[in-house]
Amino acid sequence: MIDVANKITFFEFLTPLIKSGKKTITIRDKSESHYLVGSQVEVFTLETDQKVCEIEIVSVEAIRFDLINEFHAQQEHLALPRLKELIKEIYPNTNELFVITYKLMPSDT
Numbered sequence: 001m002i003d004v005a006n007k008i009t010f011f012e013f014l015t016p017l018i019k020s021g022k023k024t025i026t027i028r029d030k031s032e033s034h035y036l037v038g039s040q041v042e043v044f045t046l047e048t049d050q051k052v053c054e055i056e057i058v059s060v061e062a063i064r065f066d067l068i069n070e071f072h073a074q075q076e077h078l079a080l081p082r083l084k085e086l087i088k089e090i091y092p093n094t095n096e097l098f099v100i101t102y103k104l105m106p107s108d109t
């Protein structure tokens with residue numbers, strides 16, 4: 001059984017960006033800000049619960065929605081307006097968010 005501290009889900013359409021190393025952050029709400037720096041976390045698709053890869057948590061930092069900027073967009077490999085739209089769709093009622101920075105772990109396959 002995988003503990004919540006060692007599992008994270010992403011929308012399937014984002015997973016190629018993670019696996020290729022192009023997306024190096026994720027912005028989550030407080031309920032998903034529990035990841036420990038240095039821990040290794042397994043990445044699964046939200047829709048089908050398929051394992052995608054493993055990441056190591058580099059940092060977890062609080063941020064307000066209105067402070068999401070071009071640098072975050074580059075790290076998400078998304079255009080800034082699309083990133084802000086996506087985050088608003090997922091978390092419509094909060095301004096209190098967390099930037100989780102991670103690095104891709106080498107895979108066995």
Ligand SMILES: CC(=O)Nc1cc[nH]c(=O)n1
Nearest residue numbers: 009010011026027046090
């Ligand atoms: C499943 C899910 O919430 N996925 C998210 C949320 C925020 N950012 C992201 O990259 N993925």
